[in-house]
């Protein structure tokens with residue numbers, strides 16, 4: 476069986492494995508109406524759903540501007556892809572992103588946990604210690620007096636007309652509500668917006684396939700005496716030939732170790748069963764790839780762990796007042812309502828292939844510095860909903876550049892400023908004067 480078929484079959488097997496809880500073929504799924512009184516335990520001017528790098532920037536910027544902010548994060552630490560996804564590197568330009576990002580980098584520097592600065596033109600990524608980032612982000616949020624709810628998942632939302640009124644959350648205390656004036660979707664997968672019923676797009680236009688996921692794992696170097704291959708015989712489908720490897724990137728991870736990233740395509744992070752299948756396949760592939768490096772390449776590596784969740788490049792993209800296009804990026808387009816910028820190349824990994832393949836040919840990936848307008852961060856049709864980070868309003872290929880953590884941070888800072896302004900003026904995002912947001916972004920160190 477060739478590897479592509481094998482991957483498909485693993486996915487299919489995982490889906491089938493879930494059949495114990497699913498309706499059998501031919502059966503119609505029934506539905507229930509779920510209704511329950513839920514206490515409104517939290518009130519905020521600005522509610523931020525998702526504590527990745529975009530959510531942290533949003534929450535801190537809004538709090539700095541005087542808003543009462545609640546941040547809801549489903550895991551036990553903030554940072555999203557950068558921490559729980561094990562990404563551990565800022566791509567793009569790490570200066571001029573704004574004061575919140577500067578503070579994050581400054582704190583990592585105090586812990587000696589980040590590479591020295593070089594401009595983007597000289598080096599495209601700045602590696603840091605992702606365990607330390609989790610601590611830095613947590614302390615940053617607390618310094619800004621953001622009310623942080625960890626292990627708390629956003630579940631549903633109530634609407635009056637086009638206004639969101641309360642989010643239903645579920646943490647260990649059970650279902651509780653968060654009432655807020657302004658909501659910001661930083662979930663990466665547009666969870667809040669999808670539950671609210673506003674428009675989203677997913678994947679590439681022809682079949683909805685999203686940019687592929689990848690999983691991160693880590694090895695430490697051992698002496699030849701300590702070394703032995705670890706995958707027991709009979710487990711999974713170890714890789715024997717280099718050409719059978721899925722796209723695997725290897726780089727140093729501190730002294731005496733390496734980080735490896737393995738591409739896991741063809742799954743959907745907004746579908747429960749598909750995401751489950753992706754996680755299962757990722758954990759198997761890690762061992763198949765590791766076995767290749769241990770047995771075939773004779774690398775004296777010992778497995779040192781993997782990220783607790785698979786890395787997600789694209790979930791659902793919210794339809795905003797404006798949608799950023801590849802043509803905008805290629806033209807380095809300037810916008811009157813610009814509030815963030817991007818510099819990274821079009822990093823569009825092919826969604827349906829596990830090899831190192833890109834949607835565009837290599838000589839078409841570069842883009843000049845471009846701007847991101849406020850309109851891309853305002854959900855179309857909603858009266859009090861912004862978004863920041865990888866679920867913002869963009870074409871898939873434009874997202875492949877703007878999804879990097881530096882641009883997501885900048886979007887977050889801009890949206891935090893805008894959300895606090897809306898809360899103060901009691902106005903809709905669309906009624907804000909974008910020039911005022913832009914002025915404040917620039918005052919706070921954002922270079923557009």
Ligand SMILES: Cc1cc2nc3c(=O)[nH]c(=O)nc-3n(C[C@H](O)[C@H](O)[C@H](O)COP(=O)(O)OP(=O)(O)OC[C@H]3O[C@@H](n4cnc5c(N)ncnc54)[C@H](O)[C@@H]3O)c2cc1C
Pocket residue numbers: 524525526527528529530547548549550553554555556557560562563564565566567600627628629630661662663664666688689690736785786787788863864865866878879880881883
């Ligand atoms: C494999 C991989 C490698 C990458 N490499 C790089 C790189 O080298 N450099 C770089 O700059 N960028 C890289 N990126 C891109 C970058 O990491 C992400 O696009 C960026 O971090 C996204 O930030 P975000 O805050 O928008 O989303 P996320 O980081 O996805 O954060 C979303 C947060 O929302 C939370 N959440 C989601 N749903 C809910 C819910 N229902 N309730 C409560 N909380 C919820 C999540 O737990 C998460 O913390 C990479 C991405 C991947 C997948």
